[in-house]
Amino acid sequence: MSNENMAELLFSDVGQLPTDIYSLYPPRNLSISAMVTRFAPSPTGSLNIGGLYAALISERLAHQSNGVFFLRIEDTDKKREIKGGIENIIHSLLYFGIHFDEGPTLSGGEKGALGPYKQSSRIKIYKIFIKHLVQKGLAYPCFCDKDDLQKIRISQQNLKVTTGYYGQWAKHRDISFGQAKEEILDGKPFVIRLRSSGSPDRRIIYNDLVKGPIELPENFQDIVIMKTDGLPTYHFAHAIDDYLMGTTHVIRGDEWLSSVPIHIQLFETLGFEIPEYGHIAPIMKQVGASKRKFSKRKDLDGTAEYYREQGYPGIAIGEYFMNLINSDFEEWRMVNPHKSFRDFFIYTDKMNASGALLDMNKLGDISKDVISRLTGKQVFDHLYTWSKEFDSELYTLIDKNKEYTVKILNIGRTIEKPRKDYSKWSDLKTIIAFFYDEWFEKDVLGGYKIPTNVSLDVAKEIVLGFSKTYRFNNEKEAWFHEIKELAVELGFAKEIKQFKANPNRYKGHVGDVAMVLRAALTNRTNTPDLFDIMKVMGENRVFERMERFMLS
Structure with missing residues (x-):
């Protein structure tokens, strides 16, 4: 007594009694093999890359088994909670393609029948x-x-x-x-x-x-x-929540490994079925010759927000993480180049038990591959959404020139050899800037980048000569024939090998002539195919830029 x-x-x-609560949380109607997993972050700072990694593993395990993946916010530490922390978590998960079936929503509500999904509402x-x-x-x-x-x-x-x-x-x-x-x-x-x-x-x-x-x-x-x-405490709350919400498998960082005896004891004391735990090694950062864990204070690239701000496509991060999760993913990808990474089944017993290294170069290569498979319109949609939040100047310009921008982004998008010159949306501004007159005019104020072996006077002769014979509707073969004929007329070799055989005989070669035209139209030394660029720019813009060059 x-x-x-x-x-x-x-x-x-x-x-109330525990039996009153049990009646509000009936068992889930799922198959025996279905997994119920969760991601349960605290809104006390930016979502870190390790949390994102664990969330993807949990989401994949649930959805590949026709189970349920839910988001639970562990927000009982109100002193450390940051404003907008929950929204940041949801935004990050959605951006990186980690979709949860139940949990808090951006509108402030919740979806799912086993909530509330915020611990502060479950006291x-x-x-x-x-x-x-x-x-x-x-x-x-x-x-x-x-x-x-x-x-x-x-x-x-x-x-x-x-x-x-x-x-x-x-x-x-x-x-x-x-x-x-x-x-x-x-x-x-x-x-x-x-x-x-x-x-x-x-x-x-x-x-x-x-x-x-x-x-x-x-x-x-x-x-x-x-x-x-x-x-x-976290220990107690998570035991209650995981039981009532029907969690079957918990994936978390191995810093929680020492807490397993406490958690098992709590479940046993409460008379609850114990979920299966899987502890993943932390993602490591290369620093010089050594590697270490990401630091919350020192490493901006250790947060999910960093990759979103940089504009890495969410799907590229997911694709890269799959390489870290199971080593045989790379082999599977080679056999299935066009399938979604979500078609690959992951297995916990094949996961890396030691710390996986975050290789930024490999991430960049994977991201380039992912972007290369998109259409110009798909790239535009991603760029439009990203720039609206992170680059207002770019957003304003592409919003004003939507059709033109889609045409720009379509350049080089061939199935045989797709372009792979950018790995994230923040790269694109400098790559496509010359297409827009506002930015091009600012750029050429500092002078045109013509080949060093060609004088400005000769360069102007080249542009003038080309402007007289250029026909916008010419096919590429006829267009290049005109450039070759112009090269011969102005004392340049028609072929590069001709020039190399007798360099003293010529002012340069046809490549120099093409480079002058490239400079006049783009002020760049390296661009996608010049013929394609001119087609996208349109006849009026091409002639205006040639005239501007001749007056410079």
Whole structure:
């Protein structure tokens, strides 16, 4: 009866029982092989690259098994929560193509029948279960303050025993109802601790989804399950939520590996079925000759936001992550070049057990491949959406020139040999800038980039001569024939090999002539095919730019 009295003393405002909650969370109607996974970040900062990696693994495991992947926000730490943190998480997941079936939405609502999906909205549920544990004598109030805990620690250190709150050192483990009531009446703050059934002499063996069989010491500490502010600890809240929401598999960073004994004990104490845990190694960063974990403070490229701001296509990040998740993905991709990476099945026992290195060069190459498979219109849509958020100047210009921009982006998009000159949307501005008169005019103020072996006067002769014979509707063969004829007329070799055989005889070769025309029209030394550029620019713009060059 004293446990019942203790529970009422601590939680007089809690009237419901766990059975009342179970009725609100019926079992999911899924096949035996279906996995229910979750991503449960805290909105206390930018989503990191490791979190994104874990989220993709969880999403793939759920959806490839016809299961459910949900987003749960662990927002009980209100002091560290940042404004817009939840929206940032959702934006990042959606941008990188990680779609969740249940969870909070950008509109402020939720989707799914097993919510609320924010822990701050579930406090009443946690207290129902905490009260139940107190009633059963499985949890108790602890009134120790920092000084009390420090004294215990010093005594343990002097005796050279394990530090912590357990056994004979658990000062309030057997506190009476009367003592607890007196402390509460005195206004003494308290936490709720789990009465551990573990022993320092015993060990547990569990099978990790990624690392295989692991042996760990049993938890014998009386851990805190409710803090002095009435909020649950992560350990307790996640156990309640994962059980009620039907989570079957949990993928998380291996920094949580040491918490497995605590979590297993919590599930067993609560009488819940234990989900399967898989602990993934952190993604590493190359620094000089060594590699290390990403730092939240020092590494901007360790956040999902960085890759979104840079404009890496979300699908490219997913494609790259698949290479890190299972090593045989690369072989599969070679056999299936046109399939979505989502058609590849991942297996937890094939995952990298040690830290995978984030190779920016390989990411760039994969991103180029991904973009090369898109149409000009698809590239435009991505660029339009990205620039609206991250580059207002570019957005304004392409919004004003939509059809023209699509034509620009279509250049070189052949199936046989698609262009691969950019890996992210932020690269495109400098690559396509010369097509737009506003930017081109600013660029040529600093002078035209003509070949060094061609004088400005001769360059103007080339442009003048070409402008007289140029016909916009000519096919490419006729167009290049005109350039060759002009080259001969002005003393340039018709073929490069002619020039190399007798360089003193010519002013240069046909490539120099083409380079002068390229400079006059683009002020670039390296561009996509010049014929295609002129077709996209249109007859009027081509003649205007040639005239401008001749007047320079």
